[in-house]
Amino acid sequence: MAGTQIVPVVDEGLGNSAYLVDLGDGRALAVDAPRDLRAVRAAAGRHGLTVAFAADTHLHADFLSGARQLAADDGAQILASAAGGRAFAHRGLADGEEVDLGGLTLRAWATPGHTGEHLAYLLFDRKQLLGVFTGGSLLVGAAARTDLAGPEQVEPLARAQHASLRRLVTLPGGTPVYPTHGAGSFCSAPPGAERTTTIGREKAANPLLAAPDEDTFVKALLSGLGTFPPYFLRLAGHNRRGPAILTSGPALAALTAGQVRMLVDGGAQVIDVRPVPGYAARHIPGSLAIPLRGAFATWLGWLIPDPATPLVIVAGLGQDLAEAAWQAIKIGYDNLAGTLAGGMPAWATAGQPLASTRLLTPEQVDPAEVVDVRQASEYAGGHLPGARNIELGVLASHADSLDGRPVVTMCGHGERAATAASLMERAGHTEIAVLPGGPPHWSAATGLPLEAGA
Numbered sequence: 001m002a003g004t005q006i007v008p009v010v011d012e013g014l015g016n017s018a019y020l021v022d023l024g025d026g027r028a029l030a031v032d033a034p035r036d037l038r039a040v041r042a043a044a045g046r047h048g049l050t051v052a053f054a055a056d057t058h059l060h061a062d063f064l065s066g067a068r069q070l071a072a073d074d075g076a077q078i079l080a081s082a083a084g085g086r087a088f089a090h091r092g093l094a095d096g097e098e099v100d101l102g103g104l105t106l107r108a109w110a111t112p113g114h115t116g117e118h119l120a121y122l123l124f125d126r127k128q129l130l131g132v133f134t135g136g137s138l139l140v141g142a143a144a145r146t147d148l149a150g151p152e153q154v155e156p157l158a159r160a161q162h163a164s165l166r167r168l169v170t171l172p173g174g175t176p177v178y179p180t181h182g183a184g185s186f187c188s189a190p191p192g193a194e195r196t197t198t199i200g201r202e203k204a205a206n207p208l209l210a211a212p213d214e215d216t217f218v219k220a221l222l223s224g225l226g227t228f229p230p231y232f233l234r235l236a237g238h239n240r241r242g243p244a245i246l247t248s249g250p251a252l253a254a255l256t257a258g259q260v261r262m263l264v265d266g267g268a269q270v271i272d273v274r275p276v277p278g279y280a281a282r283h284i285p286g287s288l289a290i291p292l293r294g295a296f297a298t299w300l301g302w303l304i305p306d307p308a309t310p311l312v313i314v315a316g317l318g319q320d321l322a323e324a325a326w327q328a329i330k331i332g333y334d335n336l337a338g339t340l341a342g343g344m345p346a347w348a349t350a351g352q353p354l355a356s357t358r359l360l361t362p363e364q365v366d367p368a369e370v371v372d373v374r375q376a377s378e379y380a381g382g383h384l385p386g387a388r389n390i391e392l393g394v395l396a397s398h399a400d401s402l403d404g405r406p407v408v409t410m411c412g413h414g415e416r417a418a419t420a421a422s423l424m425e426r427a428g429h430t431e432i433a434v435l436p437g438g439p440p441h442w443s444a445a446t447g448l449p450l451e452a453g454a
């Protein structure tokens with residue numbers, strides 16, 4: 001089908017891409033669509049498409065699949081690996097099996113590695129190969145991590161990933177490659193703006209494909225793995241069982257200050273989504289600061305271990321409450337108790353307790369008091385002299401080691417630093433301050449050099 005259109009739908013926050021394939025008759029194939037289908041539906045609407053097929057390349061660990069919702073709402077046929085053991089209606093595909101899309105053909109290739117049941121999908125117009133959807137196998141300049149199925153599977157899956165990539169690069173060099181995971185994904189992708197590539201470009205530039213043998217490949221792949229949110233370890237099972245069908249979009253009930261107080265006393269967690277200055281000026285004691293941005297879902301899932309915890313959202317004037325709710329439910333945090341009506345002014349008017357956090361300028365900071373909460377790779381790229389690196393994801397478990405001394409949290413911009421300060425405050429620390437901005441900002445303001453390395 002000449003001129004077949006493949007439309008990427010990018011989730012910048014999670015670093016992932018879904019894809020819509022125009023089948024030429026008003027129908028579409030959706031690949032790796034998330035539970036938050038707003039962007040997919042908007043793209044389909046712009047192109048006058050209805051999703052007829054929903055294909056998942058693997059059991060996703062970083063978001064809930066939207067395939068089941070597309071089947072319920074649009075009558076889409078779900079396509080997925082037969083080896084995935086999904087507990088809901090779908091067409092299970094084996095290696096080499098083909099699906100007639102009505103003019104175009106989708107061929108499944110078993111490409112285990114990122115997960116054991118992983119598939120890539122080759123899209124054909126008769127004999128012409130239009131592209132390959134590689135999910136978490138071949139990425140732009142990388143391959144996805146293999147450590148999400150338990151420690152005993154890390155190396156066997158890495159070896160399987162090697163074989164899968166070697167299989168994929170037998171495709172013609174001009175074949176477009178459409179990965180799911182890209183820059184910003186904790187499923188392991190290097191930074192960079194490119195989200196699609198070709199087989200030829202990867203053969204020429206992907207460092208993993210330059211490995212001379214399997215052992216070298218495995219060592220290189222595993223040495224590049226950083227930390228990941230713990231919810232990654234449970235979402236694959238959730239996707240195997242099938243996310244609950246949504247009958248409407250998520251809504252946040254308006255709560256009075258008194259109702260919020262009762263919910264907190266009963267075990268609810270307040271999530272303050274306001275920008276850093278608003279949170280620092282005054283906030284509910286014990287609240288967790290996660291400023292609303294693309295990465296909101298990742299940090300919510302990373303820092304709230306139990307998805308059944310009731311969540312109360314505190315937002316600022318004009319912030320998009322629907323966005324906060326959708327980001328929560330796309331990773332399975334469905335217990336949304338509501339939002340504080342009137343925000344912090346209503347809380348203060350009701351006479352409820354308030355807390356605040358100091359924001360410091362670079363000139364006010366003693367680098368020896370700094371806890372840099374960025375990922376280890378970010379810290380190694382440049383940090384304040386003498387600053388201690390404790391990644392945000394594990395900070396709560398290290399809070400006792402910081403007891404009794406002043407701490408200044410910092411990151412790359414300020415959002416993670418505010419989250420870190422809120423975690424420390426919740427653990428009972430009182431000598432906490434935040435340095436907004438990152439190391440380059442500090443260096444420019446003070447004229448002092450940064451340190452590099454671990």
